[in-house]
Amino acid sequence: MDGGEVVEDVRRPRLAPHVRLRFDAVRGRHVLLSPETVAVLNATSADILLLCDGRTVAEIVAELRARYDHVEEADVREFLRQMAERRCVEVR
Amino acid sequence: MTTARSEWEAPEFDEIG
Structure with missing residues (x-):
């Protein structure tokens, strides 16, 4: 899927293999x-x-709620x- | 009997090249 498509409920977004999500203690915020x-x-x-760990978009929204x-x-x-769109997340 | 819930903020990010 490319970034232009709608992110549907049943899609399962995951971090792309080449990106890392880290907590930056200096900024006190997560960085990608x-x-x-x-x-x-x-x-x-x-x-x-x-939450992009294999859950569907609907499950992510439910957890956030x-x-x-x-x-x-x-x-x-x-x-x-x-x-x-930035190729940081793959949506399958 | 509750866990404090945060108010939703729109997700944002600052890109640093």
Whole structure:
């Protein structure tokens, strides 16, 4: 799938093999390391990527709703779409 | 009987080349 497609409920996003998700103790935030860039993540974007462990998009949203109030499903899909567009996430 | 829940924030990231 390329980044332009809609991230559907049944898709199972995973981190791409060439990226690493790390907690940066200096910044106090998670960072996503890829060969070209470092992306400094806020709490919700880090949580989404940490949940990309084989769950479906629907399961990720359900887990986020257990942790946060007023989760916007569209935010989650848009973030995953952006990550897929950057080849940081593979959506199968 | 609860776990505190956080308010949702839109996911954001800053890319550093």
